[in-house]
Every structure is written in structure tokens, then in C-alpha cells.
Amino acid sequence: MRSSLVASAVLLGLLVSSPAAQQSTSAGGFGSPLNNLTPDQLAGFGAGQVAFQKIETVSDGLGPVFNEASCATCHTSTVNGNAAVGGSNGRLETRFGTISNGAFDPMTYAGGSLIQDHGIGLSKGVNFVGETVPAAATIVARRRTTPLFGLGLVDAVPDSTFKTLAWIEKIYTPGSAGTVSTVTNLSTGAPAVGKFGWKAQNPTLFQFSGDAYLNEMGVTNPEFPNENCPQGNCGLLAANPEPGLNDDGTDVRNFTTFMSFLAPPPRGPVTLQTQAGEVVFNLIGCANCHTGTLTTGPNAIAALNRVRFHPYSDFLLHDMGSLGDGITQGVATGKLMRTAPLWGLRAQTQLLHDGRAATPQEAILAHDGQGAAARNRYIALPPSAKAALLAFLNSL
Ligand code: HEC
Ligand code: HEC
Numbered sequence: 001m002r003s004s005l006v007a008s009a010v011l012l013g014l015l016v017s018s019p020a021a022q023q024s025t026s027a028g029g030f031g032s033p034l035n036n037l038t039p040d041q042l043a044g045f046g047a048g049q050v051a052f053q054k055i056e057t058v059s060d061g062l063g064p065v066f067n068e069a070s071c072a073t074c075h076t077s078t079v080n081g082n083a084a085v086g087g088s089n090g091r092l093e094t095r096f097g098t099i100s101n102g103a104f105d106p107m108t109y110a111g112g113s114l115i116q117d118h119g120i121g122l123s124k125g126v127n128f129v130g131e132t133v134p135a136a137a138t139i140v141a142r143r144r145t146t147p148l149f150g151l152g153l154v155d156a157v158p159d160s161t162f163k164t165l166a167w168i169e170k171i172y173t174p175g176s177a178g179t180v181s182t183v184t185n186l187s188t189g190a191p192a193v194g195k196f197g198w199k200a201q202n203p204t205l206f207q208f209s210g211d212a213y214l215n216e217m218g219v220t221n222p223e224f225p226n227e228n229c230p231q232g233n234c235g236l237l238a239a240n241p242e243p244g245l246n247d248d249g250t251d252v253r254n255f256t257t258f259m260s261f262l263a264p265p266p267r268g269p270v271t272l273q274t275q276a277g278e279v280v281f282n283l284i285g286c287a288n289c290h291t292g293t294l295t296t297g298p299n300a301i302a303a304l305n306r307v308r309f310h311p312y313s314d315f316l317l318h319d320m321g322s323l324g325d326g327i328t329q330g331v332a333t334g335k336l337m338r339t340a341p342l343w344g345l346r347a348q349t350q351l352l353h354d355g356r357a358a359t360p361q362e363a364i365l366a367h368d369g370q371g372a373a374a375r376n377r378y379i380a381l382p383p384s385a386k387a388a389l390l391a392f393l394n395s396l
Contacts, residue, residue, distance in 0.1 A: 030077060030149060030347060031084030034263045034303040041261060041301065048258025049085055051251050056217055061246025063120035064128040064237070065111075065230045066218040067093060071255060074145040074216070079347045086262045088145040090350045093117075095327050096137035104328035110134040111231040113327060114215055119230065126239035131231045139334075141325040142354040143198055149344055150264030151196070154311060155205045156296035156304040159193040165291065165314050173288040176370045178316025178339065183330050186210075186223045195315040198325070198340075198353045199332035209255040213247060221247040264309055265344030268395040277392025280385050284377035289314055289339040289370075312342035312396065321369025325353055335369060345396040360393040 033045045053072040056062040062069055068091070077087025094115040097106045106113035111131045119128035133140055162180055169177035181200035185192035185207065192203035202208040207223060214224035225245055230236050237243070281287055291314040299305040317336040324335030332338075337353060345351075345360060357363040367375040378389070 028263075029084070029266050030079045030082075030344070031086050032263045033261045034152070036303050037261055038302075041303070044257040045261040048254040048256070048261070051254035052258050053085060056219060058120050058123075058241055061219040061242045063118075063218040064123065064126075064240050065116035065119050065131055065228060067116055067118060067216045069217065071212065071216070075148055077147060077347055084149075084347075086149055086259065087147040087347070090355060091145045092142040092355055093145075094133060094140065094142055095325070096133050096140045097327060098136060098138040104139075104326075104334065106328075107134065107137060107232070109232045110136065111229070111233075112137070113329075116215070116218065116228060116230075120241070123241045124239035126236055128230055128236070128239075134231075139326040141327050143325070144350060144353060144355040146198070146340075147265070147344055147348070148259050149262055150309065150311065150341075151205060152260035152262060152304060153264065153296055153307055153309045154195060154294070154315065154341075155260060156299050156307070157195075157294050158297040161294065161297075162193045162195065162315060166316055169288065169314070169316070173285070175373060176285060176288045176318065178289060178314050178318045179331075179336075181317050181331055181338070194330065194332075195338070197329075198338055199327070199329040199336065200315060200317055200338040201329040201332060205259045206252065206256045209252045209259070213252060213255070219246045219251070221245065221252050222249045223252070261303070264311070265347065265396075267310075267343075268346050270395060271391070273388050274392045274395040276385075277388035277390070277395075280381065280389045281392055284381070284389075285374040286378075286389075287312075288374070289316070289318055290342055291339075310343060313339040315339065315341075318371065319369040320367065320371055323352070323366050323368045323371070342393065342396050346394050360390055 033042060053070055055069045068074055072085050074089055074091040075086055076089055077084045095113045097104055097113045115131045117130040119130050121128060166178055166180050181194035182191050183194035183201060183203050185203045194200040194203050196202040196208045202211060210221045210223040213219045213221050220227055227237055227240060290312040292312055293308060293310055296304050296307045315338060317332050317338055319335045320337045321335060324337060326334045328334060351357040351363040352366060357366055364375055364378050
């Protein structure tokens with residue numbers, strides 16, 4: 001515990017160095033744009049939001065197999081009765097695979113690892129239907145749609161920060177230390193730090209946009225030009241009504257702009273109890289992975305330039321033991337999961353990657369592996385400290 005305090009102090013020095021603006025909160029609440037955008041940037045946010053909400057049709061390139069017809073279908077929260085575009089409706093997706101020769105096999109030949117559960121129906125004599133989990137799959141995992149609020153700030157944090165964070169954790173809190181997910185940035189071909197997705201499988205919002213456009217909607221685009229083979233049967237693509245590139249990159253850029261300028265979730269009320277709860281959070285080692293403060297690097301966009309913000313995540317991979325989803329993506333093997341950011345927790349009705357937890361306490365109790373020690377310290381807390389910690393979480 002002492003080491004976690006040391007780590008926090010070191011982190012504070014390293015990550016909160018140089019002049020940094022405080023997190024750009026937004027007067028408008030969940031789903032609003034960042035403060036202090038220029039009129040042009042605000043217009044880009046608006047156009048991006050329209051593209052994000054647009055329902056694609058077969059003639060736009062939707063399918064042949066897909067999950068939903070717009071980004072916003074899954075990525076919209078209901079907060080206090082209002083729709084917040086960029087959030088999450090809790091939609092679960094299915095991934096599957098098996099183990100062959102000791103290694104994870106995504107069963108691409110059978111349409112894995114991600115299921116597209118809708119099909120466009122009849123085209124050129126082929127009836128395209130949603131994919132199903134094949135009988136031979138031995139691993140089946142569900143993944144919950146994550147809210148996207150504030151992720152433009154995360155995108156603007158330099159890779160070196162995450163590497164430094166991993167280094168600090170290894171030295172000061174080795175029992176729970178995270179590792180960097182190294183992935184390929186498809187735009188540059190170079191290795192980059194993955195920070196987006198439950199397995200930190202994507203390095204940028206731009207890349208995630210192209211990936212999601214193909215894998216959630218079946219819309220091919222410059223970085224992701226190859227259509228998914230329905231249930232692994234590539235021969236069926238001869239009947240694809242829209243072969244060729246469906247998006248020239250315009251939509252992908254629009255989605256990226258929208259998400260880049262989406263404000264972080266507004267913080268709920270801070271009281272004496274929530275402040276005490278944050279102290280408990282730090283003391284029992286939650287903050288070893290759920291890093292309170294990060295700072296963006298130098299950025300030509302003022303709203304993203306050296307901004308200090310509070311995601312409560314290190315965006316690193318941790319061995320979560322039995323909580324792992326069994327799926328391998330890149331370096332993220334079965335037990336490795338990205339620390340879930342805790343900002344905006346009070347607006348979420350389902351927690352953990354598969355939505356198995358309905359409350360923060362249930363989520364804590366499911367922590368295993370590198371998270372087991374903090375979980376056990378939580379269990380051992382006196383009731384008033386537990387209540388303070390939960391009040392803190394419910395204020396995020
Ligand atoms: C069918 C529902 C669905 C649709 C449609 C969808 N998403 Fe997602 N989105 C998800 C799920 C589920 C995840 C978590 C995926 C994972 O990590 O495997 C996710 C994750 C993300 C993330 C990573 C967020 C984070 O926490 O790191 C981004 C960015 C994203 N989606 C953008 C988009 C964009 C842009 C579109 C439209 C092109 C889109 N999504 C369409 C369900 C959806
Ligand atoms: C070893 C790193 C680690 C530690 C320590 C840790 N967590 Fe987590 N936490 C994670 C990871 C990784 C996830 C995502 C796991 C998943 O869903 O598979 C997560 C998820 C959560 C969630 C669910 C968030 C969501 O949106 O689904 C909550 C709440 C949470 N943690 C709270 C805590 C609290 C409180 C503590 C201290 C008692 C704690 N965590 C300690 C790594 C950690």
C-alpha cells in the first residue's frame with residue numbers, strides 16, 4: 001500500500017508536469033462537445049454526429065452481414081431520460097473461437113471471432129442471414145458496447161505516457177502492473193500503443209472508426225477494404241450487391257471528428273463522503289490500475305492541447321484471472337483485459353466487459369487475478385469506508 005502511494009506521487013510529478021489545463025468539462029452534459037472548440041471545429045462535430053447517426057442502407061454498402069445499421073444504434077445512452085449520442089445502449093456482441101495446438105484460434109474460416117448477427121437478405125440468389133456460433137467453438141464471450149465520451153482526450157495522450165505508466169507500475173506496484181498493448185497503426189504501418197476496445201486492440205479513434213465501419217456495419221473503407229466472409233464462406237461474396245470500396249474515407253473521418261470532440265462525462269457532485277471515498281480508492285490499490293489523471297500532449301487543437309483529465313484508467317492490459325474473456329486479440333491473450341475507465345460510471349446500468357455486473361460493488365467482487373488483492377482489501381473494509389468508496393464511484 002505504501003508503494004501505491006509512492007507510485008501516485010511519482011505519477012503526479014511525471015504526468016501532471018508542465019502547464020496543463022483542467023479537464024474540459026462541458027456545460028451541456030453527456031454527449032456534448034468539448035468546451036472551447038472553434039466554430040469550424042464545432043461544425044465538424046455536428047457533421048460528424050450526423051454521419052454517426054446515419055442509418056446506412058444496402059446501397060450505401062451495409063452488409064452483406066453486419067450487427068447494426070448505424071454507429072449510434074449501439075452508441076447512444078439514455079441519461080436522465082435524455083438520449084446522449086456517443087454513449088452506450090448496453091448492446092452485447094458475441095465473439096467465439098477455440099484452442100488448437102495450445103493457441104487461440106479465432107476460427108476465421110467459420111466467421112469468427114466476431115459474430116455479425118444480421119444479414120441483408122436476398123441478393124443475386126443468395127439469402128444473407130446473421131451469423132451464429134458454430135458447434136465447434138469452445139470459447140464464447142460477450143462484449144458490451146462502451147461509451148465514447150471523452151475518448152478524444154485519450155487519443156491525444158502521447159504513447160510515451162502509457163509506456164511510462166507501465167514502467168512505473170512495474171517498479172512500484174508489481175503485483176498489479178499493467179502492460180502496454182502494442183498494435184500496428186495501419187495508417188503508418190508502425191507499432192503503436194493500443195488503448196481502445198476491451199482488449200486495447202486499437203491505437204486510434206481513426207483506426208477504430210474504419211474497423212467498426214467494416215466489422216459492425218459491413219461498410220468497406222480505405223484502411224479496411226475487405227468485406228467479411230459471411231460465416232467464413234468467402235464464396236458467398238460473389239453475391240455481394242456492393243462489391244468494391246463502400247466509403248472513400250469521408251465517413252470514417254467524420255466519425256473520428258465527432259468522437260475526438262466529444263466531451264468527457266460531467267462529474268457528479270463532490271461531497272465530503274465522495275472525497276473520503278477517493279482516498280480509500282487510492283489506499284486499497286484501485287488507483288494502481290484506475291489511474292485518476294492523465295494529460296494530453298501538445299496539440300494543434302486548443303481543446304486537446306495539454307489538457308488534464310480524469311478517466312480513472314491507465315488503458316493498459318492486466319491479467320484479470322477468471323474475469324478474462326478467453327479471447328486473444330493481438331498481444332491481449334485470454335486473461336488480459338484493458339482497465340475499464342470509470343468516468344461516467346453513474347450513468348451506466350451494466351458493468352464489466354460482458355455486462356454481468358449491475359452495480360459497482362458486483363463489478364469489484366468479480367475482480368480476480370491482478371485485481372484480487374484490491375478486491376480483498378475492499379471486502380475487508382469497515383462499512384463506512386465501503387459506503388464512502390461506493391459513493392465516490394457513483395459520483396463519477
Ligand atoms: C452493434 C453495436 C455497435 C455498432 C453498430 C458500433 N459499435 Fe462501437 N463498440 C461496440 C462494442 C461492443 C464495443 C466494444 C468492442 C470491443 O472492445 O471488442 C465498441 C467499441 C467502440 C470503440 C472503442 C471505445 C473504447 O472504450 O475504447 C469505438 C471508438 C467505437 N466503438 C466506435 C464506433 C463507430 C465509429 C461506429 C460506427 C462506424 C461503431 N462503433 C459502431 C458496439 C458497436
Ligand atoms: C489489476 C488492475 C485493477 C485493479 C487493482 C482494479 N481494477 Fe477495476 N477493472 C480492471 C479491469 C481490467 C476492468 C475491466 C474488466 C472486465 O470487464 O473484464 C475493471 C473494471 C472495473 C469496474 C467496471 C467498470 C465498467 O465500466 O464496466 C469497476 C466499477 C471497477 N473496475 C472498480 C474498481 C475498484 C473500486 C477497485 C478497487 C477495489 C478496482 N477496480 C481495482 C482493473 C483493475
